[in-house]
Amino acid sequence: CLPLSHVGGFSVVVRALYSDVALEVHDGFDAGQVSQAARNGATLVSLVPTAMNRIDTAHFRKVLVGGSSVPSIRPSNVVATYGMTETGSGVVYDRRPLDGVELRVEQGEIQLRCPMLLRCYRDETDPRTDDGWFPSGDAGSVDSDGLLTVHGRKGDMIITGGENVWPVAVERLLENVSGVAECAVVGRPDPEWGQIVTAVVVPLANPPTLEKLREQVKASLPGYCAPRSVELVDQLPRTSLGKLQRHRL
DSSP, X not given: OOOTTSHHHHHHHHHHHHHTOOOOOOSSOOHXXXXXXXXXXXXXXXXXXXXXXXXXXXXXXXXXXXXXXXXXXXXXXXXEEEEEGGGTEEEEETTEEOTTOEXXXXXXXXXXXXXXXXXXXTTOOOOSXXXXXXXXXXXXXXXXXXXXXXXXXXXXXXXXXXXXXXXXXXXXXXXXXXXXXXEEEEEEEETTTEEEEEEEEEEOSSOOOHHHHHHHHHTTXXXXXXXXXXXXXXXXXXXXXXXXXXXXX
């Protein structure tokens, strides 16, 4: 269910060949086709979070999800992966790095070092540090147990009234509000606050109120993380892989 032109989709093929299991490839994501594949005997599927939310994950033995923000609360059979083309696909699973993968956070940025790292890009530039660390461009943190939390792209952070707000953390809460089909959180320019937290929502039949969205966020996060504005849209811009194109909002 992932494009073969992306490392996530290509890795599905590699895993199937390595494991000697049958592989079913679809032209694109279709929730009905995925459900039918499960009825036909498929037990494993790789998806992005947007697609995962449109199927019944209980039909599969395991669901591998990655490629964008993965919900912190998910079914027990869903495995979250973190990685990118530069790392040769996923190198962190359920917040733990694979054997041989080193992980650190420097000035809020996730950095990785492992044998499968790229040597250079096509223009021959090498993004690695002198001692072999790859700066991912993703913001994150590692707890005392060595578990990784990905906050989002470094450039996505909203600064409102001098406070830092990570959109992904707010989005995870808003997605549980009645009336929200999908949502994204962005910073809009504001003369008083610098930026204001704005919820861009794809609504269901009964759109949520701004007050309801704020209540949901303030129950779990500081008040400055709560949206001050809401915008209703028909759909969110996404790549062919299902990643949110936040810069287009």
